[in-house]
Amino acid sequence: MSKLRLDLLPGKGFVPHWNMACQEIGNVCEQNLQTHTKHTAPGSGISRWGPQHAGARELANLYSPGKRCQEWISVILCFSLMAFNFCHLLMNFHLSYIWYILLGTVAGILTADFFSGLVHWGADTWGSVDVPVLGKAFIRPFREHHIDPTAITRHDFIETNGDNCMLTLIPLANMAFSFHTLSSVELYHSYPWHCYVFALAIFATLTNQIHKWSHTYSGLPYWVTFLQDCHVILPRKHHRTHHVSPHETYFCITTGWLNYPLEKIGFWRGLEDLIQGLTGEKPRSDDMNWAQKTK
Numbered sequence: 001m002s003k004l005r006l007d008l009l010p011g012k013g014f015v016p017h018w019n020m021a022c023q024e025i026g027n028v029c030e031q032n033l034q035t036h037t038k039h040t041a042p043g044s045g046i047s048r049w050g051p052q053h054a055g056a057r058e059l060a061n062l063y064s065p066g067k068r069c070q071e072w073i074s075v076i077l078c079f080s081l082m083a084f085n086f087c088h089l090l091m092n093f094h095l096s097y098i099w100y101i102l103l104g105t106v107a108g109i110l111t112a113d114f115f116s117g118l119v120h121w122g123a124d125t126w127g128s129v130d131v132p133v134l135g136k137a138f139i140r141p142f143r144e145h146h147i148d149p150t151a152i153t154r155h156d157f158i159e160t161n162g163d164n165c166m167l168t169l170i171p172l173a174n175m176a177f178s179f180h181t182l183s184s185v186e187l188y189h190s191y192p193w194h195c196y197v198f199a200l201a202i203f204a205t206l207t208n209q210i211h212k213w214s215h216t217y218s219g220l221p222y223w224v225t226f227l228q229d230c231h232v233i234l235p236r237k238h239h240r241t242h243h244v245s246p247h248e249t250y251f252c253i254t255t256g257w258l259n260y261p262l263e264k265i266g267f268w269r270g271l272e273d274l275i276q277g278l279t280g281e282k283p284r285s286d287d288m289n290w291a292q293k294t295k
């Protein structure tokens with residue numbers, strides 16, 4: 001059953017966590033995963049995380065038509081390039097490639113998982129919504145996700161996948177250019193590399209869709225829950241570890257495979273100490289400011 005943990009966080013007072021709770025209860029419970037109260041201002045506001053949180057409402061309103069347009073263009077271009085490259089991979093397939101395909105796929109998935117962690121950690125930990133251009137467009141969704149983890153389940157396909165589609169446009173376009181220009185001998189030799197890049201691009205593109213599924217507790221297709229249960233993609237229970245304040249661990253959200261070794265060696269904490277030592281910046285200060293908003 002649920003486990004209540006009390007932590008004392010700098011500037012936050014006592015923060016009760018419903019840690020790893022609510023496994024069976026589903027989406028509604030996800031909103032109540034964490035409730036925080038300020039010790040310093042009694043009665044000044046108990047802010048329950050979810051769509052009604054003051055910060056979450058403000059962040060949701062910053063989603064603009066221009067941003068929506070960028071997402072639509074990215075999704076159309078990305079899926080067109082994927083289809084083009086997939087056809088060319090099939091046309092150049094040879095049975096002797098089978099081990100390269102398997103190896104390239106596993107390496108591509110691991111690389112995608114690592115980059116999902118790196119980007120997620122970077123956006124969660126540094127910068128702010130006020131950073132010109134990047135802040136509202138790319139940091140805002142990360143802030144919103146911590147104080148309203150269910151918002152992602154209400155995002156449609158375009159909003160969920162638009163940014164990741166934009167990230168993979170360059171490698172996919174480069175691969176398409178190679179298929180268009182290289183000779184058949186050159187393609188033969190570079191085929192394993194293309195398998196790796198294609199697997200990486202597919203999993204990187206689908207990362208936020210996989211992440212959305214990890215927050216969805218009803219109506220998921222059977223094959224999605226099967227993949228989650230086999231830990232081929234990010235399982236729901238696994239990802240809940242990240243959603244415990246102050247959101248400082250388990251950043252990899254494609255498969256989550258790398259969360260175990262990276263946690264073991266204290267990878268993210270080490271990077272944060274290094275950056276804080278060099279710049280004096282405090283990790284997650286903007287994230288904590290949004291979490292504490294009451295109006």
Ligand SMILES: [Zn+2]
Pocket residue numbers: 120124142146242247
């Ligand atoms: Zn996060």
Ligand SMILES: [Zn+2]
Pocket residue numbers: 145149211215239243
């Ligand atoms: Zn999440």
